[in-house]
Amino acid sequence: MKESRINQIEDLVRKNKSVSIDDICNWFNISTSTARRDFDILEKRGIVEKVYGGLRLKSPEKNNLSAPFHTQILLSPYQERSSKNIEEKEKIGKLASGLVNENDVIFIDSGSTCYQLASNLADTPCTVITNSYLVLEALMPYANIQLITLPGTLNRKTLSFTGSEVIQGISSMNITKAFMASTGISVDGGVTNAESSEYHIKRRVCEKSREIYLLADHTKFNRSSLYTYCSLNQIYCLVTDSKPDEKTEAFLSSHGIRVLY
Template sequence: MKSKRVEEIKAYIRQKKQVSLDELCQVFEVSKNTIRRDVREILEEGEMKKIYGGIAYEEKKGLIPFMERNQKASEEKKRIAHKAATFIEEGDIIFVDSGTTTSHLLDELPDMRLTIITNNLELINRAVLFEKVQVIVLSGVLNKETLSFTGKSGADELERFNIHKAFMACTGFSLSSGVSNSSIEEYEIKSVAVRKSRQVFLLANGAKADVTSLQTYMPLSRVDVLITDTTLDPHYADYLESEEKTVIRV
C-alpha cells in the first residue's frame, strides 16, 4: 500500500540522512514518477527538505541548557567572539543576543565608549566591570535555560531604539528555513533586533549549518556578516558571498 511505502521511505531517509531519488527507486522497486509523487507528499509535511537530485532529513534541534552549551567548544566560541569584537567601533549602539558565544563578546572588547542593548544575563553581569559601557537591559521574565530576559515587554522596549549592529546567536541555520532558534520566548526580541539594526552579524559555528529549529527569526539573506569556524560547508559560504555578504572563518 502507498501509505505504508511512504512511511517506510521516511524511515529510510531518517536513517540515511539524505538519499537520491535513484536510490529510493532501487530500494523500494518503484518507478521514478512514483517516487517523485511520494517525495512531494513527504516534503509537504515539513520534516524533510529537497536537495539536488534527492531528499534529506532535516533534524529539528531542541533547546540545550545554557551551562551545557557553554561548556561545548568554548575556545572556538571565544575565537568567534574575538573576531566579532573587531567590528565594534567607538560610540556604537549594539544589540547583543542571548547565547553562549555572544556572552564572550564583551571580554574581547578594548576599553571604549559603547552602548549595549541586551537581554543576556551573562553579558549584563560582565558589563559591571566596564566603566565606559552603557548597558540598556530589556525587561521580561528570566528564562533560566537561556539565562536571558524574554517576553513581549522587552520586544516593545527594543522598538524604541536605533541599533547600529546586532550580534545574533541561533540554534541552526539553513537555506530553506533561514536562521532559527529553539526558544519560543526569545522569538519576538530576536526578530525586532534584526529589523531595527543597520547591520546584522551571525555568530555560529559550522555544526549549526543545515539545522532547522523551532522558529525562524530571520532569513539567511538578512545576515550581513557570518562569523563561523573552518567546518562550515562551502555551499553556505558560496551562497552568502553570491549575495554580497561577508563570511569569516576563524
C-alpha cells in the same frame, strides 16, 4: 608565582568540587584572560574540566543535590550546552569584538558565543543593549560601556529576559549592529532558534538593526530549529570558526554577505 597560583586553583577545585572564573579573578587579582590560560593548563592535567563560567572536578558521579549552590548553577542546562565547543566560541567572540567601533550602539543576544563577544569588549567605548543576564554581568565593571538592559522575565533555561516588555523596549530603539545567536542556520531554513520565548525578540531586533552579525560555530551549519527569525540573506556578516560548506558559502557570496573566520 604562576605555578603556585595554578596549584592553589587546583586545590580549591578539589576542595569545593568547582570554582567560578569570577571568584578566581577576585581571589588572585588576575584578569579573565589570565584565569582562562590557567584553566587551560589545569584541564590538560586531566584532573579538572572546563565548564561554562569556571572549572569543576572530573568525576564519574554528578550528584548536584549535595553540591554547593554555585556548582548547581554551573551545571544548569544553559551551562551544560555552553561547555561545548568552547575554543571555537572564544575565537568567534574575539573576531566579533573587532567589528565593534567606538560609539557604536549594538545589541548583544543571549547565548554562550555572544557572551564571548561581551568578554572581549572591555576596551571599546560603546553602547550595549541586551536581554542577556550574563552579558550584563560581564560588562558591568566597565564604565566606558553604556549598558541598556531590557525589562522582562528571567528565563533560567537561557539566562535571558523575555516577554512583551522586551519587545516593546526594542521597538523604540535604533541599533547600529546586532550580534545574534542561533541554534541552526541553513540556506533553506534561514537563521533559526529553538526557544519560542526568544523568537519574537530576535525577530524585532533584526528589524530595528542597520546591520546583523550572526555569530555561529561550524556545528550550526545546515541545521534548522523550529523558529526562523530571519532569512540568511538578511545578515550582513557571518562570524564563525571555520570555512562554511560549499552550498552555504556560495549562497553568502552571491548575496554579498561577508564571512569572517
